[in-house]
Amino acid sequence: MKKCKQCGSTMKEDAWEEIHLMDDHMIVDSFLAWVCEKQCGYYEKMNGDIQDAN
Numbered sequence: 001m002k003k004c005k006q007c008g009s010t011m012k013e014d015a016w017e018e019i020h021l022m023d024d025h026m027i028v029d030s031f032l033a034w035v036c037e038k039q040c041g042y043y044e045k046m047n048g049d050i051q052d053a054n
């Protein structure tokens, strides 16, 4: 089980997005990430090689 490095809670697999504000436009970057269940703000981006946990 993956643990949050910030608060120690369990992390879950989730869709996540980062919004980058540019001078005249914004970029929304969507990806799969490990996200802290306590929503403390910590997450880890997955690197594309997603394994099926079944």
Ligand SMILES: [Zn+2]
Pocket: 004, 005, 006, 007, 008, 009, 036, 037, 038, 039, 040, 041, 042
């Ligand atoms: Zn956390």
